[in-house]
Each structure stands twice: as C-alpha cells, then as structure tokens.
Amino acid sequence: MADEDLRILVSRAAIDRRGFLGVAGVGLAGLALAACGGGEGGGGGRTQVTAPTVAKAPTDLHGTLHIYTWADYQNPANVKNFQKANNNIGVKIDIYDSNEAAIAKLEAAGANAGYDIVVPTGVFIPQMVTKGLLTQLDRSKLPNFANLDPTYLNQPWDPGNKYSVVKDWGSTGYVYDSSIYKGTPTDWAGFFEAAKAKGVSGKVTVLDAPGDVTGLAFWREGIDWNTTNPADFAKAEQILKTELVPHIKAFESFAVDGLLNGEFALSQMWNGDARQVLLEDPERFKWVLGAPKTELWVDNWTILKNAKNPDAAYAFINNILDPKVSAAEVDYHGYNTAVKGSEQYLPANLKSKELIFFSADQVKNFVPGSIANQDLVTKTFNAIKAAASR
Amino acid sequence: MSVVVQVPGGQRRGPRLPKFTLAVPSWAWYLLFFVLPLAIIVVYSFGYKPGATTASSIGLDRLSLDNYRTAVGDKVFASTFGATLRIATVGTLLCLAIGFPVAYWLATRVGARWRPLMLSLLIVPFWTSYLLRTFGWRLVLAGRGFPSQIAQNIGLLDHPFSILDTRAAVQLGVVYNYLPLMIFPLFVALDRLDPALREASKDLGAGRLRTFLQVTVPLAAPGVVAGLLLVFIPLCGEYVTPQILGGAKGFMAGSLVASQFLEAQNWALGSAMAMVLIGMILATIGVAALAALGLRAIVRTAWRVDVGDTGGPP
Numbered sequence: 025m026a027d028e029d030l031r032i033l034v035s036r037a038a039i040d041r042r043g044f045l046g047v048a049g050v051g052l053a054g055l056a057l058a059a060c061g062g063g064e065g066g067g068g069g070r071t072q073v074t075a076p077t078v079a080k081a082p083t084d085l086h087g088t089l090h091i092y093t094w095a096d097y098q099n100p101a102n103v104k105n106f107q108k109a110n111n112n113i114g115v116k117i118d119i120y121d122s123n124e125a126a127i128a129k130l131e132a133a134g135a136n137a138g139y140d141i142v143v144p145t146g147v148f149i150p151q152m153v154t155k156g157l158l159t160q161l162d163r164s165k166l167p168n169f170a171n172l173d174p175t176y177l178n179q180p181w182d183p184g185n186k187y188s189v190v191k192d193w194g195s196t197g198y199v200y201d202s203s204i205y206k207g208t209p210t211d212w213a214g215f216f217e218a219a220k221a222k223g224v225s226g227k228v229t230v231l232d233a234p235g236d237v238t239g240l241a242f243w244r245e246g247i248d249w250n251t252t253n254p255a256d257f258a259k260a261e262q263i264l265k266t267e268l269v270p271h272i273k274a275f276e277s278f279a280v281d282g283l284l285n286g287e288f289a290l291s292q293m294w295n296g297d298a299r300q301v302l303l304e305d306p307e308r309f310k311w312v313l314g315a316p317k318t319e320l321w322v323d324n325w326t327i328l329k330n331a332k333n334p335d336a337a338y339a340f341i342n343n344i345l346d347p348k349v350s351a352a353e354v355d356y357h358g359y360n361t362a363v364k365g366s367e368q369y370l371p372a373n374l375k376s377k378e379l380i381f382f383s384a385d386q387v388k389n390f391v392p393g394s395i396a397n398q399d400l401v402t403k404t405f406n407a408i409k410a411a412a413s414r
Numbered sequence: 415m416s417v418v419v420q421v422p423g424g425q426r427r428g429p430r431l432p433k434f435t436l437a438v439p440s441w442a443w444y445l446l447f448f449v450l451p452l453a454i455i456v457v458y459s460f461g462y463k464p465g466a467t468t469a470s471s472i473g474l475d476r477l478s479l480d481n482y483r484t485a486v487g488d489k490v491f492a493s494t495f496g497a498t499l500r501i502a503t504v505g506t507l508l509c510l511a512i513g514f515p516v517a518y519w520l521a522t523r524v525g526a527r528w529r530p531l532m533l534s535l536l537i538v539p540f541w542t543s544y545l546l547r548t549f550g551w552r553l554v555l556a557g558r559g560f561p562s563q564i565a566q567n568i569g570l571l572d573h574p575f576s577i578l579d580t581r582a583a584v585q586l587g588v589v590y591n592y593l594p595l596m597i598f599p600l601f602v603a604l605d606r607l608d609p610a611l612r613e614a615s616k617d618l619g620a621g622r623l624r625t626f627l628q629v630t631v632p633l634a635a636p637g638v639v640a641g642l643l644l645v646f647i648p649l650c651g652e653y654v655t656p657q658i659l660g661g662a663k664g665f666m667a668g669s670l671v672a673s674q675f676l677e678a679q680n681w682a683l684g685s686a687m688a689m690v691l692i693g694m695i696l697a698t699i700g701v702a703a704l705a706a707l708g709l710r711a712i713v714r715t716a717w718r719v720d721v722g723d724t725g726g727p728p
Contacts, residue, residue: 124676155469234677274661285558402678410490413665
C-alpha cells in the first residue's frame with residue numbers, strides 16, 4: 025500500500041516528456057529528478073534493454089555537458105555510456121515543463137543560461153532562431169544525421185534543418201477503459217460519443233495543452249488545425265462547451281495513473297503515455313489514434329548559441345543518432361526517434377509497437393501545429409476551462 | 415544668549431547617522447522586490463505582443479489601453495474572477511472560523527511551557543514544499559486512498575468517496591494551505607491582551623460571552639484584519655493548489671493570468687490582466703472595509719453604555 029501510494033505520488037509529479045502540468049516548474053523538476061533516481065529498474069512495463077556501449081576511441085571532450093529537456097525523456101544508460109566513452113565527461117540534465125517557460129528562461133538569461141543542448145518542440149524553433157538563441161548546426165560534426173528518416177526532416181519550422189535535429193516525434197489519440205465503455209470508437213467523433221456514455225461521463229480527461237484541446241474539434245470537423253479565423257474558434261468553442269465540457273473531470277497531461285486506478289475512463293493522450301497504460305493492462309485499455317486528422321509533434325535537439333561546450337553537445341547528439349543507441353532510447357521513452365535501422369535493435373518482445381511505429385497511411389493524417397494562432401487558442405482554451413470549472 | 419542644557423550621558427562618540435539609516439535595508443528590499451517588478455508589469459500592460467519576427471517578448475514602442483479593454487471586456491475573465499472571489503471569501507472565512515479558536519486557545523489556555531511546542535507544530539509543515547503537501551492531499555482524498563478505504567471497511571461508506579477534482583477539494587486545499595497565515599497574526603494579537611482586562615470585565619459584571627465579544631474581540635481586531643488580508647489577497651491570486659486538487663473545477667483567475675505568460679506568450683495582456691486583478695482585489699477589500707466600519711458603528715451605537723449625567727461636570 026505504502027509503496028503503491030508513493031508510486032502514484034511520484035509519477036504524477038514526474039509528469040512525462042511533455043508534462044504540461046504547468047504548475048511551478050522548479051518544484052516539479054525536483055520531484056521529477058527524485059522520481060528518476062528512485063525509478064531505476066522499476067520503469068513500469070519497460071522492457072529493459074542493455075544500452076549499447078559506444079565503441080569509440082577516447083576523445084578530447086572535457087568539462088560538463090548541460091542539457092535542458094523534458095522530464096524522464098532520456099535513457100540514463102545511454103548517458104552513462106556516453107560519459108564512459110568520453111573521458112567520463114559530466115552530463116547534467118535540467119528539466120522544464122513547457123516550451124514557453126523554457127524560452128522565457130533562456131531569453132532572460134542572455135541566450136544560454138549555462139545550457140548547451142535544449143529540446144524544443146518544432147513549432148517553437150522559429151521564434152528561438154529570431155531571438156538569437158540557437159546556433160546554426162555544423163553538419164560535419166553530425167555524421168549520423170544521415171541516419172534520420174527524411175520524412176521527418178525539412179519541416180516548415182526549420183527548412184533544411186539548419187538549427188535542429190529530430191529527437192523524436194509522436195501524435196495524439198485517446199485511451200478508454202473497455203470494462204466501462206463497450207463501444208468500438210475509431211476516430212475523434214468516437215471520442216465525443218464515448219464521453220457522453222453512462223459510466224464514462226464525468227471521468228473524461230483531455231490534455232492540459234491548449235492546442236490539443238481545440239484540436240479535438242478542428243480535427244473532427246475537418247477544419248484546418250492552424251486556422252487563424254475567429255469564426256472557426258467560435259465554432260470549436262461551441263462544440264467543446266456543449267459536447268465535452270459536461271463530461272470532463274480534469275485537464276490532465278499525464279493520465280496514466282488516473283486510468284489505471286479507475287479515476288478516469290476516457291483520456292486524450294500522447295502515444296508514448298498511452299503505451300504505458302496499455303503495457304500495464306492491454307486487455308482493459310484500448311488505444312485509438314485520432315482521426316480523420318490528428319497532431320504531429322516533433323521534439324528536436326538544438327544547440328544554444330552561447331553553449332560553453334559545443335563539442336560535447338555535437339558528440340552527444342551524434343551518438344544518440346546511432347541506430348543502436350537510438351533503439352535503447354525508443355525502448356526507454358516509447359517514442360519514435362526517426363532513426364533508420366534502429367528497429368532491428370529493438371527487443372523482439374517489445375510490446376504495443378503500433379503505438380510507436382505508425383503506418384504511412386496513419387502518418388498521412390498527422391498535421392504539424394503552428395503558433396500563429398496562439399492567442400485565439402489560449403482564449404478558447406480558457407473559455408473551455410472556465411466553463412468546465414462551473 | 416542661548417542656554418546650553420547638559421544632558422547627563424548624552425555625549426556621543428563617532429559621527430551621527432541620519433535617522434532613516436536603519437530603514438534603508440527594508441526600503442531597498444521593498445523597492446527592489448515589490449515596487450520595481452510592479453512598475454515593470456504596469457509598463458508591460460500598456461505594450462503589445464510582438465509578432466513572431468521580432469526578437470523581444472514584448473513590444474513597448476506603441477503604448478495603448480488595448481489590453482485593458484480586452485481584459486475587462488472578456489466575459490471569461492469576469493466570470494472566473496467571480497468564481498475565484500467566492501472560493502477566496504469562503505476560504506478566508508473558514509480560516510477565520512477555524513483559526514480564531516485555535517489562536518485563542520493557544521494564547522489563553524495553553525501553559526507557557528507548552529506554547530513554544532504548539533507554535534512550532536504550526537510551523538513544521540512549512541519545512542516541506544507546499545507542492546508536496548498538496549500532492550499528499552490527492553492521496554488522502556483519492557477514492558482509492560486510505561481514508562476512503564478505512565471508511566468503507568468499517569461500514570461508514572458503501573462506495574469510495576469522490577472529493578478529488580471537485581470544488582470541495584479546492585476549498586479544503588486552500589484552507590489547509592493558508593490556515594497558519596491566519597492563526598499567527600491572531601495569536602500575536604490575542605497573546606498581547608493583558609488577562610487583567612478580561613478580569614476587569616468580569617469584575618464589572620460582564621458574563622463570559624459579553625467579555626469575549628466586547629473586550630477580547632475588539633482588542634484582537636488588528637490581528638483579525640491582518641489575518642484576513644494575509645489569507646484573502648494571496649488566495650485571490652492562487653492557482654496551483656486549485657489546479658492540483660480541483661481538476662477541471664480548479665480554474666481560477668490566477669490561471670488566466672498564468673496562461674497568458676505560459677501558453678499565449680502574451681506578456682502584455684497577462685500584465686494587464688494582473689493589474690485588473692489587483693484592482694478588483696483592492697476594490698473588494700475596500701468594499702469589505704467600508705462594510706466592516708459601518709457594522710462597527712452600528713454595534714457601537716447599540717452597545718453604548720448610558721452612564722447618565724453622573725460623569726459630566728455640573
């Protein structure tokens with residue numbers, strides 16, 4: 025009992041890679057680190073692969089590499105191996121829980137805040153470039169860049185990948201408790217349908233991320249997710265207020281525990297988190313990928329302009345683009361790293377693979393976001409939240 | 415001709431510092447960490463959100479009242495503030511209702527030997543982050559939490575309770591987090607009260623209730639006011655506790671302000687909303703203060719003791 029309680033507390037706090045809880049990031053970062061420390065070996069349903077050792081001659085890297093990233097988003101074994109192969113270089117990882125907060129901090133600190141590597145979501149890269157935060161990458165120091173699947177390169181936010189390298193990407197769908205809901209939903213319309221059902225209503229959660237909530241209506245209705253037309257937002261607000269708000273229990277970016285302990289019955293989730301639920305109980309929980317359209321988010325490696333240790337940063341990123349290393353990453357966080365040839369190194373018994381590797385037909389329906397409609401999205405999201413709180 | 419008065423022991427050594435010297439650190443602190451940040455927010459509130467093509471986070475070359483128009487005209491803001499005000503008012507009154515007896519008991523009933531221990535017990539929770547303590551409440555309130563299970567096991571409940579993610583959880587969470595802020599000023603006020611005053615009231619024939627209402631409470635009034643302000647003001651801006659415990663029901667005015675900074679990246683509108691929020695809180699306090707003064711005047715008139723002509727000069 026005590027153990028179980030502790031686990032609930034820790035993983036709630038640790039959130040996840042995109043942990044958007046949005047509350048005081050510092051306190052949570054502390055918790056997240058504590059969670060990482062305590063969670064070694066006990067990573068839920070993770071199959072434990074031994075991370076590959078990096079076969080490399082000792083380099084002249086030294087000092088400490090500072091990485092600023094999302095919580096629980098890095099295979100510690102890979103980090104350790106990287107250190108071993110490089111004169112036991114120090115690697116220090118700090119945590120943030122929203123792109124906006126991270127950018128605000130980097131900007132206030134005069135471009136680097138002591139970090140070398142930052143992992144922003146794609147749509148935030150243009151403003152980071154404009155603000156002069158990022159360094160233009162020297163591709164000659166990243167020979168493993170060639171391993172990346174071109175499908176995920178050359179995105180609108182960074183044409184030609186001058187500033188960023190794909191870390192991993194994912195999408196949004198939902199998980200429902202099939203012991204409560206007997207329907208067989210296949211798309212976003214099915215999500216709204218299920219939310220109304222008896223036993224489900226009042227136990228529904230959506231992501232605590234503005235774009236993903238307005239997206240529910242846009243994706244279902246076939247409206248461009250990146251619309252800047254206020255009329256579209258008025259329509260989305262109307263749909264969400266009447267069809268979703270009466271059934272919502274919480275805005276929750278990490279619904280894993282809530283689903284497992286029966287607090288939630290239907291939760292909008294990112295695929296990596298959804299996979300954690302399915303690994304625990306694949307009979308009871310079902311995953312549905314959003315359709316007809318859904319989100320494509322891509323998180324990226326970037327190097328800060330005033331990085332103190334750029335050589336170590338290049339070496340670290342290059343190392344992680346190695347198929348073998350990448351496979352260990354996938355096994356750890358459950359997101360697709362877009363590194364070609366990594367699949368063959370994944371453990372044969374890797375479960376719920378379909379939540380990591382999507383078919384070309386599915387990917388076709390993934391839409392990258394933008395921040396051009398940030399104000400309208402936030403306004404609508406706040407209206408939904410205010411309505412749900414009544 | 416001047417008379418020099420020799421004051422015994424009045425001789426000074428060394429130069430004489432100006433009188434305000436001792437106040438400099440506190441004024442510097444106040445200026446640096448209150449006035450300056452507030453001034454920045456005031457300036458930002460007249461700015462605008464720059465386009466994605468500019469390097470700065472706020473545009474200040476063109477100042478206007480647009481943000482205030484948006485903030486005041488926003489129905490969501492008004493209704494959310496209404497809900498926040500309700501939670502803050504109920505929370506503050508609950509803190510007073512719970513805090514006053516505790517402070518009174520501490521100040522008048524607990525012996526001098528035990529008082530330091532009791533006071534430190536009130537402070538000890540502050541050694542742990544309030545985030546952790548608030549997350550702890552999630553475990554306590556959860557349907558699968560131990561209180562719920564115990565209640566079911568002994569037959570008090572026939573189903574797990576569902577307090578988590580409700581308004582009640584928000585209310586409980588804020589009262590829990592802010593109660594010490596109410597108890598301390600009340601304790602200080604009550605502790606300063608000379609017991610002789612209560613005894614005098616008794617000697618003059620007042621009963622216990624009358625002594626309490628007419629002697630103790632009026633003398634503790636500064637503590638009550640301090641406690642009310644200390645709890646009410648931060649409660650109006652609170653959004654973390656409600657978000658952790660209230661789920662979808664924990665949306666506060668503070669969440670709206672935070673969302674402008676952390677989601678919309680609209681610092682200008684966020685600043686204006688913060689200013690409007692401050693204004694609304696001040697207005698609420700002003701109205702409450704006027705009501706309290708009016709009430710006091712009425713009570714004083716009603717309780718006036720008529721001592722007849724005997725006291726006056728003939």
